[in-house]
Amino acid sequence: MKLYHYSDNQYDQLQSRRVSGLPGPEGIRVSDDYFDHISFFFDPIPSKLMPEIFYKGHPFWHKGHKLYEHVIEVDDLEDEFNFRVVESERKTALLDEFSKEHNWEDDNPKTLALWNVELFKMQKKYGEVGFNKAALKAFLKTLPRDVTRYGYLAAKARPDFDWGYNKYAANVPHIMLYVRTGIIPVKQVFELTIGSDTRKKVV
Numbered sequence: 001m002k003l004y005h006y007s008d009n010q011y012d013q014l015q016s017r018r019v020s021g022l023p024g025p026e027g028i029r030v031s032d033d034y035f036d037h038i039s040f041f042f043d044p045i046p047s048k049l050m051p052e053i054f055y056k057g058h059p060f061w062h063k064g065h066k067l068y069e070h071v072i073e074v075d076d077l078e079d080e081f082n083f084r085v086v087e088s089e090r091k092t093a094l095l096d097e098f099s100k101e102h103n104w105e106d107d108n109p110k111t112l113a114l115w116n117v118e119l120f121k122m123q124k125k126y127g128e129v130g131f132n133k134a135a136l137k138a139f140l141k142t143l144p145r146d147v148t149r150y151g152y153l154a155a156k157a158r159p160d161f162d163w164g165y166n167k168y169a170a171n172v173p174h175i176m177l178y179v180r181t182g183i184i185p186v187k188q189v190f191e192l193t194i195g196s197d198t199r200k201k202v203v
Helices: 089-100 109-125 133-140 149-158
Strands: 002-007 013-015 038-041 065-071 082-085 129-132 172-178 183-185 188-193 200-201
Touching: 002 038, 082 133, 109 129, 129 133, 133 188
Parallel strands: none
Antiparallel strands: 002 065, 013 183, 038 172, 065 188, 082 129, 082 172, 188 200
């Protein structure tokens, strides 16, 4: 079982922001676990299709952009770690329904708290959150093929596509891994160019 991570640079290991020291817009906050995750797609991105999906250009997925595709083996991960699936099809559907009944505009903290409860309940039911390698492998076995390709095409078809246009993977399923060390070894690396499906093996 493999997972896929993309970046401008080639690495022999992937690191969380906290380990690498790469800050967010407001610096690294001790209490914010966002800085402890490493994100992955479930299968390779549809690199040839990306310029058609992001037809107005994109900060990352623009035509001619050279990237490195880092492939990890799930079996190489630590036995115990946390994970959370983000932007799953189920989560998007749940959010659409939730938003019909609740007003996000008033910034009511009770609305956010209720959403978090509903989201966790759904994700726990379907294995989209977990705490070890066995749970992750069990979840991965439930996924259909080409989740990433379908996710980007489905995102483009949504009426709110422009809202998340410049984001990395808005409404596209991917996963955040929270490993204890903040470091994940890379099994293979491929060089690719957005707009082409050709991949050149580097490692």
